[in-house]
Amino acid sequence: MKNFLLFYKSSSISGKISMLMIALVFFVAVFGTAFSRHSAFVPSDSAFVPPNTEHLLGTDDLGIDLWAQICEGAKLSLTIGIFSALLSGIAGSFIGIICGYYGGFFDKFVMRVSDILIAIPSLPLMIVMGVFFGAGIQNIIFVLAVFSWTGPARIARSKVISLKTEKHVLVAESYGAGIFYLTFRHFLPEIFPVVMVSFIRLVNRGIVSEASLSFLGLGDPTAKSWGLILNHAISFKGIYFTDFWKWWLVSPFAAITLTVLAISFIARDAEKFLDVKL
């Protein structure tokens, strides 16, 4: 908590605003459904009601309240963002530690695999995997993690390679310390700040990827996610010649853009605060 306050104080204005923004998104995601008067799934008014006091962001083509859908989408986006980042962050760090500590064939093999994963454009492959495994939150998280573990793994590996020649680590080893002891006692505390920054970025990547996948119609078609609202709005025939885009298209777009932007600013400040270079 103290660290967080320090971080908050050291942040730039944009970073502070961003943190408020993310706090707001969190709040909306957790309490959103209680927060909005209407359901995100059941039509509550006629179609295309412009924003008013009853419907803060208006309604969509089925007459479903858009604010409620944005709240519901925040839940989905954050869940996918955070869990995919957690999964890839944790798995990636441990893979990186093992590679860095032992080296040898396993290290070479894993690093070449990660080279391949970095070189392949991930969106087309994610589309293929999305189709293959089918729609569903778990699958999207899994697919995202498969493509995102390489970042944390490389960071952890290079850190461990430099750490294992440090004197205190060598001394610990000479007293018989194994990889588990070293990992928890010496490696993790050093790696944590760096991986933290990469974690924040992975959250962003998760949110954008989920939006793109559901925008392309690969998510659960009846779920409420930002990407899917965008998808429905854009496939509405002649949307640009009607007034509907002003609320139907703009609100999910703003939600995605603001969230992603805010997280980026936080990542930038975190980098400075934790004094790490990626």
Added chain:
Amino acid sequence: MRNLGKKILLPILALSMLLSLSACGSKTGDTGDQESKSPVESSQANNDREEPLVITLSGGDCGYPSPYLHYSRGPGSFKMRLVFDSLLEHGEEGLIPWLAEDYNISEDGLTYTFKIREGVKWHDGEEMSPEDVLFSFEYQTANPPVGGISTALGKENNIITDMTIDGNNFIVTLSQKSAAMLNNLGSVRIIPKHIWENVENPKEFTDEVCGIGCGPYMITEYNKEQGTYKFEAFKDYWGQNQEVDVIQFVPVSDGILAFDSGEIDLTGITPDVYEKYAHSDEYKIINNPGFWGYKMGFNLEKAPALQDINVRKAIAYAINRTDLIDKVARGAAILPGEGYIPQQSVWYNKNVKAYEFDPEKAKDLLDGKTYDFKLTISSSNDEVRMAELIKLNLADVGINITVESVDSKTRDSMYKNGEYQLILNGYGGWGGDPELLLSQYAYGAIPGYSNEQINKLCDEQLLETDQAKRMKIVYELQNVIADEVPQLPLYNTTGMSVYRPAKYDGWTYMFDHHETTHPKISYLAEK
């Protein structure tokens, strides 16, 4: 300072990711330099007629326009029909003689004589002969083309006993009368014998010559990946002049945007943008007849609970179809006939029973029981939205729906193979000859469903060649179907199309079809 620049880069990157994301979603092909003439220029082109008249329409891959290679949906088969003619053609009012100059049905209704037109040339310059006609029938009976070939009565009972040529006459003899046979015989595509006679496996015959027909247009360019086509008028065509010299199909992401910028010459519009085009002489709006529709298919084998007629009726009562029309079709649709035949068809029975939206009645019919079904849909926006509403409607009466969305080609093959419980399917051709009731309802057309009375009436109406008597049977058939609900028609779309009359004003409709870009006669001089 350099560091700052790097960090500002990140949000910009994030933004550009978003932008590239939307670029992925819209299929923008290289349509940039194609036909973006202003209306003024193009009307001049029309007046002088020095430049060829090029009509550009919204494309998408529908397979190669050959009888064995095109996709089975409307946009695929009509492109093939531009290239391949048949004995009769569908006109605005009814069947018109085409490759057959004249035809004659014997009094007993068993012998059909078609007088084959002379001087018809194939696209490769060879002369078409009655031999080719006979060959086409024999070859396609042995190797059914994409849409199948209807020479049977009932399901498998082939009633053609003999096909022969006598001079310029092509004579078909039947073992039984059939009301739909003229249309069926008249629709068979005529293919050149000199190209096809040695082809063993037509579905794998992809040589370019498989696109040689004797129709008014030749296929000159086709790109499967981009979904582009180019059809050019066939100079030596026997008949009516082609008004349009080149018909081309280009991929567009948003039809109305593309029409507005002049990339394409005709597009379907919704009532939301009607006002934009309604009050200008530059545009003309035509209404499509309601012969295209959505239905919900029931699979009684995969979902045995549907064998209970009350469950099917409950679904019919529980789904608010008026709401679907208002919201999904934006009002541009009409309620379907419960007996499948759409309201605008001449065969429609006005007194057929109607299932009005009545959740209470549905609940009564279900008697407190709950059911779980899986609904298969294609990932098109309309169907996804429809599924959302249907799911809510049915949940209200105690039927839980799990929606499974697949791409449309997968959905089509799942439908064909009966791999579904409930399925949404939208297609055209609802306004055709009532023979279609046979392929829709009778003899196991609906998996796990069989009804003696429907089978019998379907056969009877086909055997009856007296129009008035046949009408009566078809009316009764609709009553039985409405009562049984073996599948549920949802709505028939009555969309609008808009075009610029200054460029081309020849658009028309076939008497039984919903689309104006599909009929061959839309592109020819005399209608």
